[in-house]
Amino acid sequence: MKPLLYFTGILFSLSLPAKDMIRTSPDVPILGELEEYLAQNLLFKQANRDAGLADINQKPGFKALIKKHGLKLFGGPVIGKVTPTSAVVWLRTPDAAQVKVVAQPGNITGTARTSKARDFTTEVELKGLKPWTQYSYTL
Numbered sequence: 001m002k003p004l005l006y007f008t009g010i011l012f013s014l015s016l017p018a019k020d021m022i023r024t025s026p027d028v029p030i031l032g033e034l035e036e037y038l039a040q041n042l043l044f045k046q047a048n049r050d051a052g053l054a055d056i057n058q059k060p061g062f063k064a065l066i067k068k069h070g071l072k073l074f075g076g077p078v079i080g081k082v083t084p085t086s087a088v089v090w091l092r093t094p095d096a097a098q099v100k101v102v103a104q105p106g107n108i109t110g111t112a113r114t115s116k117a118r119d120f121t122t123e124v125e126l127k128g129l130k131p132w133t134q135y136s137y138t139l
Contacts, residue, residue: 103137108127
C-alpha cells in the first residue's frame with residue numbers, strides 16, 4: 001500500500017506600515033518644488049496607483065512649473081546598452097518632443113521622439129562609435 005502525502009498549509013497576511021516619504025525641502029531650487037507637486041498629484045490625489053507623467057503633464061500646475069524652470073528634460077540622460085560601436089541614450093521629456101543626440105568626435109547623430117504612449121521616454125541609439133574612444137555628447 002502506498003503512503004498518502006498530505007500538505008497542510010497556513011495562509012496568512014502580513015501588513016507593515018510604510019514610513020512617511022522623505023521629502024526634499026521646498027527651498028531647494030527646482031527639485032523641492034517639483035517633488036512636492038509630483039507627490040501630491042501622483043501619489044496622493046491620483047486614483048490610479050500606476051499613474052505616470054502622462055497622467056499629469058497637461059495639468060496647468062505641472063505646465064506652469066515646467067515653464068517657470070525652463071525644463072526641457074524631465075529624466076536622464078542615461079547612457080546604456082554600450083557596445084564597442086554603439087550606445088543608447090535614455091531620456092524623458094515633460095511632453096511629446098523630437099530629441100536629437102550628437103556625439104563628438106565624428107558628429108555621430110541619433111534622433112527619436114518621446115510620446116505619451118511611452119510616458120514621454122525614449123531611447124536614442126548612437127551607431128558607428130569607435131572602440132576605445134572618449135565621446136562627449138549634446139542633446
